[in-house]
Amino acid sequence: xxxxxxxxxxxxxxxxxxxGIVKAVRNISWHLDRGETLAILGESGSxxxxxASAIMNLIDMPPGEITSxxxxxxxxxxxxxxxxxxxxxxxxxxxxxxxxPLGHLNPVYTVGWQLIETMRIHGIDKAAAEKRAxxxxxxxxxxxxxxxxxxxxxxxxxxxxxxxxxxxxxxxxPDIVIADEPTTALDVTxxxxxxxxxxxxxxxxxxxxxxxTHDLGVVAEVADRVxxxxxxxxxxxxTPQEVYHNPQHPYTxxxxxxxxxxxxxxxxxGAGKPLLEVKQLVKTxxxxxxxxxxxxxxxxxxxxxxxGESGSxxxTVARCLLRLEEADSGEAFxxxxxxxxxxxxxxxxxxxxxxxxxxxxxxxLNPRMSVYDLISEAWVIHPEILPKPKWKERVHxxxxxxxxSPEHAKRxxxxxxxxxxxxxxxxxxxxxxxxxxxxxEAVSALDVSIQAQVIALLxxxxxxxxxxxxxxxxxxxxxxxxxxxxxxxxxxxxxxIGTAREIFGNPxxxxxxxxxxxxxDPDPEVQHTRRQEREALPA
Numbered sequence: 001x002x003x004x005x006x007x008x009x010x011x012x013x014x015x016x017x018x019x020g021i022v023k024a025v026r027n028i029s030w031h032l033d034r035g036e037t038l039a040i041l042g043e044s045g046s047x048x049x050x051x052a053s054a055i056m057n058l059i060d061m062p063p064g065e066i067t068s069x070x071x072x073x074x075x076x077x078x079x080x081x082x083x084x085x086x087x088x089x090x091x092x093x094x095x096x097x098x099x100x101p102l103g104h105l106n107p108v109y110t111v112g113w114q115l116i117e118t119m120r121i122h123g124i125d126k127a128a129a130e131k132r133a134x135x136x137x138x139x140x141x142x143x144x145x146x147x148x149x150x151x152x153x154x155x156x157x158x159x160x161x162x163x164x165x166x167x168x169x170x171x172x173x174p175d176i177v178i179a180d181e182p183t184t185a186l187d188v189t190x191x192x193x194x195x196x197x198x199x200x201x202x203x204x205x206x207x208x209x210x211x212x213t214h215d216l217g218v219v220a221e222v223a224d225r226v227x228x229x230x231x232x233x234x235x236x237x238x239t240p241q242e243v244y245h246n247p248q249h250p251y252t253x254x255x256x257x258x259x260x261x262x263x264x265x266x267x268x269x270g271a272g273k274p275l276l277e278v279k280q281l282v283k284t285x286x287x288x289x290x291x292x293x294x295x296x297x298x299x300x301x302x303x304x305x306x307x308g309e310s311g312s313x314x315x316t317v318a319r320c321l322l323r324l325e326e327a328d329s330g331e332a333f334x335x336x337x338x339x340x341x342x343x344x345x346x347x348x349x350x351x352x353x354x355x356x357x358x359x360x361x362x363x364x365l366n367p368r369m370s371v372y373d374l375i376s377e378a379w380v381i382h383p384e385i386l387p388k389p390k391w392k393e394r395v396h397x398x399x400x401x402x403x404x405s406p407e408h409a410k411r412x413x414x415x416x417x418x419x420x421x422x423x424x425x426x427x428x429x430x431x432x433x434x435x436x437x438x439x440x441e442a443v444s445a446l447d448v449s450i451q452a453q454v455i456a457l458l459x460x461x462x463x464x465x466x467x468x469x470x471x472x473x474x475x476x477x478x479x480x481x482x483x484x485x486x487x488x489x490x491x492x493x494x495x496x497i498g499t500a501r502e503i504f505g506n507p508x509x510x511x512x513x514x515x516x517x518x519x520x521d522p523d524p525e526v527q528h529t530r531r532q533e534r535e536a537l538p539a
Contacts, residue, residue, distance in 0.1 A: 004031040004072075005208045006055070006094075006176055011069030013050050016062060024050045026232040027068065032176065037202065037209040039219045039240075041255070042229035043447035044417060048212045051229075052178050054079075055210075056096055057086055073176075092122050095169035099181035101161035105153040111164045112137075112149030118171050136167040140197060157310055159190035166194070170201060177202075178210045183218060184444075187309040187474045192518040192534065195222050214447050216259050217477075217520025220244065220527035228252050240524040258452040259522040261477025265501050268302060268484035274333075275300045275435065275468055276321075281330035281340075283316055283492075290316045291327070292492040300435070301466040305473060305483035305500070307515065312489040314472045318438045321470075322356055323347060352382050355429035359441035361421035365413040371399070371424055372409040378431040385432065398427040402457060419450030426457065430465075438470045443478060451475075455482050476519040480504050488512050513537060 013025040025047040032038045040048045053059045055071050055078065071078040073094065078086060098104045106114055112133055119129040137145035140163040153161055162182060169177050179198065183191040199222055202209050213219060219226050219240050226243050228236040228251065235249040247253045276298040283291040291313050298304050306314045319325040321332055321339060332339040334350065342350070358364040365374055375398055376391045386394055396406040402423040413421055422442060429437050439458070443451045455478060461467055473479050479486060479500070486503040488496040488511065496509045507513050517534035521527045 005034045005074065006032040006210070007070075007072040008051070008055070009070045009072065011051060011054060011071065012067045013047075013054055013059065013064060014067055015064050024232050025054070028229070028232075028234050030227050030234065030237070032208045032210055034175070034208055035202065035206045037199075037211060037222050037224045039211045039213055039223035039226045040229060041213060041216070041219055041226050041243075043214050043255075043449060045231070046229040047232040048214075048229055049180055050232075052096070052180055052210065052212055055178065056090055056094065088122075091118065091174075092172040093174055094176045094178065095172070095174040097162070097165050097169045097177060097179040097182050099184055101158075101165045102153060105161065105164065107153055110150050110152055111156070112151075115164070115168050115171060118168055122172055132171065133167075136170060137164075139201075140164075140167045140170075141193070142167075157190075159186050159194065159310070162186065162190075162194055163197070166197065166201075170205075173205060174207060176208045176210065178212070180212045181214070182211075184213075184215070188476060188515060188518040188520070189309055191218075191520070192221075198222065215520065216244070216255065216448065216522030217527065220522055220524040221520050221531070228255070244523055255448060256522065258449040259477070260448070260452065260455070260475070260481050261519075261521065263481045265480060265504065266303070266482070266484045267501065268299070268499055272299060274298060275302075275335065277331075277333040278317075278321070279331040279333075281317065281320055281332065282328045283313075283320055283325060284328055289492050291320070291330075293330070294489075294492070294494060296487055296494070296497060298436070298468055298470065301462060301468055302484045303462065303469040303471055303482055305471045305479040305486045306489060307473060307476065307479055307486060308489035308495075309474070309515075311491070313492040314489055315440055316492075317489075318356065318440055318470060318472060322351075322354060322438065352378075352385070352432040353434050354436045354438070355432055355434040356438045356440065357422070357425050357429055357442045359444060361425045362413065364425060365421060365428075367413055369412070370409065371395075371411055371413075374413075374424065375399075375409075375428050375431050378428065382432060394431070398430055401430065401461075402427045403453065417450075419446050419454065422446065422450075422454055423457070426454070426461075430461070434467065436468045436470065438472070440472045441474065442471075444473065444475060451478065458482065476504075476516060477521075488515065510538060 009029050011025055011028050015022045015024055028051060042048050054066060066079060115133045116129045119132060134145055137148050142148045142160060142163055183194050186194060198209060223240050226238065226240055227234055230251040236243060236252045243252060244256060247256055274297040279295050281291050281294040294317055308314055320327040327340050330340060372395050375395045379386045379391060395409050399406060399408055404423055443454050446454060459482060462469065471483060483500045486500050487494055490511050496512050507516060514537055517530055517537060521530055
């Protein structure tokens with residue numbers, strides 16, 4: 001018998017690039033036992049996913065190259081195993097849940113067909129595979145599992161697609177499941193459900209769970225042990241309690257220090273004349289009522305956070321205010337003028353005062369335009385803001401304001417990290433000197449330290465330039481750190497609205513309490529208490 005179920009010894013991986021050799025993983029060693037959850041914690045570029053890809057034989061070689069080490073599964077080295085034997089293990093004995101299910105599910109086949117095909121490749125006959133597929137869809141909590149079998153990936157929500165991926169990973173009852181950031185972009189309640197499901201399935205099957213994450217809250221919720229990675233190296237290991245309460249390495253201390261939800265809560269300034277007054281906003285899509293009479297006010301220089309699960313209407317509010325979607329009825333008075341009924345020509349002139357930073361800068365930044373062109377495009381559309389001879393100087397000023405360098409102006413979006421791209425998107429919004437910026441999940445997919453930097457940047461801009469924010473988010477600790485007021489939405493309606501101190505300190509509604517209880521705290525002791533509170537709440 002092997003000592004450990006999976007044993008990684010002295011693994012090193014490098015990539016040959018145009019700029020030279022990149023050492024992605026450097027001589028790392030760790031192990032995973034049956035029934036154990038091991039979390040590999042670190043930020044983008046730390047080597048977490050590359051090490052998992054080496055286990056699954058998913059590294060493209062070339063340009064990738066495994067330069068040293070062993071990956072022992074039940075005592076046998078996966079790296080030297082014949083391809084036919086490796087194929088028999090992948091999927092059947094070791095399975096993987098990917099971060100982006102939409103990118104890993106085939107859009108032209110139903111999810112039922114894809115799950116059945118997974119099992120048939122491993123030798124299960126069609127009738128048995130169909131029966132097992134229905135059992136799995138039922139087990140992972142997909143609504144109407146029989147109907148779900150015949151749906152395509154785009155017909156599911158993000159959380160449901162992740163459940164489909166979990167069903168596929170569990171199809172062959174594997175000994176090890178590797179979950180690569182399985183909850184990054186999910187709402188807090190869906191995230192809690194997915195993590196609870198993985199823990200429950202692990203108890204039932206005894207599988208080893210390797211969890212790759214940048215979220216300390218996820219580690220506190222499910223991990224037995226944690227390995228902290230930085231720049232391809234392991235810098236610290238231990239239990240979640242040891243690592244959180246007694247970190248030894250400066251990088252671990254930096255990660256813990258950047259975790260949101262621990263700072264002072266903002267107390268709003270005295271109310272004056274509202275900058276924006278929204279009254280009875282209604283929006284329907286066919287028979288579906290996305291907004292059911294939403295009303296709120298926003299003061300100059302204030303941050304209003306809008307929270308709620310997917311489908312609650314958060315983003316629809318933003319899109320209706322900007323007239324990216326046309327509201328069915330209602331009013332939105334911007335300095336006394338109604339944005340909803342305003343003629344398009346008049347709206348065009350006001351657009352510069354209200355800007356939006358979208359969730360995914362990869363999609364919102366034109367890949368064919370340099371950073372200089374992306375930012376200066378605002379002045380092409382609104383030439384009254386700035387004469388052309390001053391554009392270059394102003395672009396450099398804006399880049400410096402968001403923590404980037406003047407030389408970045410010559411580069412293109414693909415040459416930046418996710419956090420840097422989001423800073424470019426913020427600089428582009430600032431180019432028009434707006435009085436309101438709407439952030440739609442603008443920090444949800446960023447690493448914890450980058451997230452902290454972007455929030456600090458937005459807070460600085462609020463104080464210096466008196467910009468108001470509508471901050472749409474599902475990450476409640478971030479909301480706690482940044483918001484003056486919080487608006488909780490569910491099914492197109494406002495459930496509760498109040499100051500951040502009121503909502504986080506004394507929520508009035510059960511739905512708000514459930515949202516708060518579903519949030520993950522980086523402190524394992526706090527998270528244990530929160531889990532007990534969540535289980536005690538009414539469904």
